Amino acid sequence: MRIQNLTKYKFGIVSIAATALLSIASCKKLDEKVYGSDTSANFYSNSDQVLSGYVMPYSFMQTMIYSVHFALAEFPTDEAVATVKNGNGYENGTWIRFHQHTWTSREDFIKYEWSNLFQGIGYCNAFIDAIEGKSFNFTLPLSKERMISEAKMMRALYYYWAMDEFGGVPVVEHVGEKSPATTTRAEVFSFIEKEIKANIPNLVEKGDDKWYGHFTKTAAYALLAKLYLNAEVFSGTARWDDCITAANEVINSGKYSLAANWSDPFLIDNEGSTENIFVVPFDQNYAPGFNGAQQQLPGALKDKYGFTDYPWGKIVTQESFFNLYNANDKRINQWLVGPQFYDNGDIVWGWYDQDGQQLVIDPKIDKLNNPTGGYGQGVRNVKYQVIQPGASGPTSSNMNNDLVVLRLADIMMAKAEAxxxxxxxAANGEAVTLVNNVRARSFDSGAAGSVYTTATLTLNELLNERGREFAYEMKRREDMIRFGKFEDASWEKPADANKNKELYPIPFDIVTANPALKQNPGY
Incomplete structure (x- = not known):
């Protein structure tokens, strides 16, 4: 999302991210003298202050969804991996442990995720507590009912991720609750379900005033469909019919349609997407934090893409996952692979073990921890369009693409799976049609192997197809768990002995500080 394309209201949402970052930093300086403060009792004294509280749960998500949440959703899977190349990127073995499912309760990134999720929940609770039941002597920026319901939907999304990753967690609805106890995973599921269903009537819809980047009715139904799709994992009881019903609310709403091209939802200016239902808006200047290209592209490609800083080349893709794509599948173009050239045809020269040679990106990865090689090993993902030099000035490490959380294709395939x-x-005609409709844009008409039948669309093939369609969209861990594949042996990862790693541990510091919390099995 570029700021010149935003309305004044949207600009307010993205610019408040700076406030969120400042609030995080200020929390660490508890010994400084306080010269003034705004509390929930006196802060909301004008419309702008109400607006800042209302957008905080949204803007805070910009600070954590890619920097932390992406890692926990992708690195334990067969998809993305942060390899050590020429001895670089070891990071105390963090990403090796995530890949091999040997993490512990003392991992920094697990603590970051827990803290971020509950900080986001805290922003939701603070706004709800301050505004619910209060009268105002000024005009509110939006209806109070809508703002409260959106805050509760954002809280439901933060809780969805907490339940997905940690299982049973405390359900806290008000600021100031001391040492809350663990709530069972099934109870968290019921809380999220209740919150979504209760707040749908107060939400607006796509096309209504100031809807973009906010929870709409359709976005709420999409989250509900995802909740029911994973209900058997989350609560112990399958809810396939409810998943279908919620998915139908999205599919039949008339508000969304599949994009003409598989790549359209991920363009730099993707706020006009017909397919994206809920996104986290980013802007390289006013709402930074999405640096996917920097994390994935090799540093040797700095000048090709016009980056102001060298890319890190941290994240690569496992060969077995890349091999899921047929050569005639247009989605294979989201991967950088093979000899690399500048746009004028000049050779891009490699670094380290490819020093003095052309940079060649090879799908094969020799080692997870490679002290002397591996610079060009592992295909790199460019699903989210990268700005080319001269398109709009230098290429910042921060991207302008809005990050997609929910889109129509996912809901259509969720219904097919249900x-x-x-x-x-077994697949019937309706399930096959739903998957084929999503798949059709990725193949030329009549291309070999492009159309499923009721015989060829098995559950295993559906998991593969979800991988192809939703690569790098933070869905793979959840999908692998639901399909019973998360514990399987894979490249440089032995089979898990049990299902304990389907949940992350409650961070050691957190469970030590609050004995009322119950640690997950195996930690």
Missing amino acids: IMRKAGG
């Missing part, structure tokens, strides 16, 4: 699971894993 239909199949109701039938013991």
Whole structure:
């Protein structure tokens, strides 16, 4: 999202991210003298102050969704991996442990995720507590009912991720609750379900005033469909019919349609997408934090893409996952692979073990921890369009693309999966049509292998197709767990001995500080 394309209201949402960052930093300086403070009792004294509290749960998500949440959703899977190349990127073995499922309760990134999720929940609770039941002698920027319901939907999303990653967690609805106890995962599921259903009537819809980047009715139904899709994992009880019903609310709403091209939802200016239902807006100047290209591209490609700083080349893709794509599948173009050239045809020269040679990106990765090689090993993902030099000035490490959380294709395939699971894993005509409709834009008409039948669309193939369609969209861990594949042995990862790693541990510091919390099994 570029700021020149924003309305004044949207600009207010993204610019408040700076306030969120400042609030995080200020929390660490508890010994400084306080010269003034605004509390929930006196802060909301004008419309702008109400607006800043209302958008804080949204803007805070910009600070954590890619920098932390992406890692926990992708690195334990068969998809993305942060390899050590020429001895660089070891980072105390953090990403090796994530890849091999040997993490512990003392991992920094697990603590960051827990803290971020509950900080986001805290922003939601603070706004709800301050505004609910209060009268104002000034005009509010939006209806109070809508703002409260959006805050509760954002709280539901933060809780969804907490339940998905940590299982049973405390359900805290008000600021100031001391040492809350663990709530069972099934109870967290019920809380999220209740919150979504209760708040849908107060939400606006796509096309209404100031809807973009906010929870709409359709976005709420999409989250509900995802909740029901994973209900058997989350609560112990399958809810396939409810998943289908919620998915139908999205599919039949008339508000969204599949984009013409598979890559359209991920363009630099993707706020006009017909497919994206809920996004986290980013802007390289006013709402930074999405640096996917910097994390994924090799430093040797700095000048090709016109970066102001060298890319890190941290994240690569496992060969087995890349091999899921057929050569005639247009989605294979989201991967950088092979010899690299500048746009004028000049050779891009490699670094380290490719020093003095052309940079060649090879799908094969020799080692997870490579002290002397591996610079060009592992294909790199450019699903989110990278600005080319001269397109709009230098290429910042921060991207202008809005990060997609929920889109129509996912909901269509969720419905197809629910239909199949109701039938013991067998696909019927409706399920096949839903998946083929998503898949069609990725192949030329009549291309070999482009169309599923009821015989070829198995559950295993559906998992593969979800991988192809939703690569790097933070869905793979959840999908692998639901399909019973998370514990399997894979490249440089032995099979897990049990299902304990399907949940992350409550961070050691957190559970030590609050004995009322119950640690997950195996930690």
